[in-house]
Structures are given as structure tokens and as C-alpha cells.
Amino acid sequence: MKIRIFALLCAMPLMAADPAGFVVWTQTDFKGIEKKLAAKVDGAHFASQQLEKFGNHYTMLAHRQGDGSAELHETEADLLVIESGTAKLIVGGKIVNPKTSALHEIRGSLISGGTEKSLSAGDIVHIPARTAHQLLVSGGQFTYFVMKVSGQ
Numbered sequence: 412m413k414i415r416i417f418a419l420l421c422a423m424p425l426m427a428a429d430p431a432g433f434v435v436w437t438q439t440d441f442k443g444i445e446k447k448l449a450a451k452v453d454g455a456h457f458a459s460q461q462l463e464k465f466g467n468h469y470t471m472l473a474h475r476q477g478d479g480s481a482e483l484h485e486t487e488a489d490l491l492v493i494e495s496g497t498a499k500l501i502v503g504g505k506i507v508n509p510k511t512s513a514l515h516e517i518r519g520s521l522i523s524g525g526t527e528k529s530l531s532a533g534d535i536v537h538i539p540a541r542t543a544h545q546l547l548v549s550g551g552q553f554t555y556f557v558m559k560v561s562g563q
Contacts, residue, residue: 444472445494445554447460448472448473455477456475456476456477457475457477457479459471459472459473468558468560468561469558470557471559472554472556472557473555473556475552478545478548479545479546479547481519481522481543481544482516482518482543483509483516485515486515486562487540488537488539489536489559490535490536490558490559490560491530491534491535491536491537491556492535492556493530493533493534493535493554494554495532496551497530497553498546498553499528499546499547499549500536501525501527501528501544501547502525502538502542502544503544504523504525505524505543506521507519507520507523508520522545525543525544530546
């Protein structure tokens with residue numbers, strides 16, 4: 412009996428809970444969220460769901476069924492992991508008709524003088540703070556994981 416209790420006590424650290432802030436999102440998780448987002452797409456051809464917040468960064472899954480507006484985040488960098496679909500990313504240059512849409516957020520109709528990059532599933536993109544960018548989705552659907560890092 413004492414040996415069994417001792418063995419159980421020794422095994423308990425192996426059954427400990429995950430550390431605070433640790434998360435695993437599976438492909439199955441994302442496919443389920445993507446399906447829900449596709450059903451919620453608004454007039455801007457966009458829907459997103461925040462996943463978790465961690466100190467100076469947070470995560471979300473975003474889904475587009477059309478072009479996004481030009482945008483610039485003054486204090487946040489974006490890290491994108493493309494889950495499905497294809498899109499063109501216009502990065503750099505200047506936002507045409509810029510307007511402040513929220514604190515430290517600028518939106519506009521398009522980008523002048525940017526560089527075009529083709530994106531597809533598996534690609535990973537880092538967009539520094541204060542960098543104009545715009546996703547263009549010509550037909551189809553485009554889903555991507557986003558990590559927004561503040562304090563940039």
C-alpha cells in the first residue's frame with residue numbers, strides 16, 4: 412500500500428496543469444472558428460475572433476471574403492500566419508485618404524507606392540508598427556492567424 416501511494420505521489424508532477432499563458436490551437440480548432448467566421452462576414456467582407464490576450468500581445472483569427480481597407484497601426488506590429496486561401500498584400504507606401512479610425516489606428520481607401528506580395532497557406536508575415544498595409548482578396552476566401560504585439 413505504501414509503495415502505491417509513493418508511486419502516485421511521484422507521478423503527480425507529471426499530471427500537473429499547463430503553465431499560465433500556454434495555449435495550443437489545433438488545425439481542427441481553426442477550421443471550426445473559420446467556419447463560424449465565414450457565416451458572420453459583415454459588409455466589409457471581414458470577420459474576426461480574438462483568441463487570447465497575453466501581456467503585450469494578443470491573438471485572433473481573421474477571415475476575409477473581399478479586400479480590406481488600407482491600414483496602419485501606430486503602436487502594434489502584426490504577425491500573420493496564413494491558414495487558407497490566397498491574397499495580395501500591399502505593404503509600405505502611403506495611405507490614400509487617411510483617417511484615424513481608433514486610438515493609434517489609421518485607415519484609408521488604398522495604398523500609393525507600396526510593394527505587392529502574394530500570400531498563400533503556410534506563409535508567415537511580420538508587419539512592423541507604423542507600416543501601411545492592405546490585403547486584397549480577389550474572389551474566394553482568405554483566413555489568417557494574427558498576433559498583434561503592442562509597445563512597438
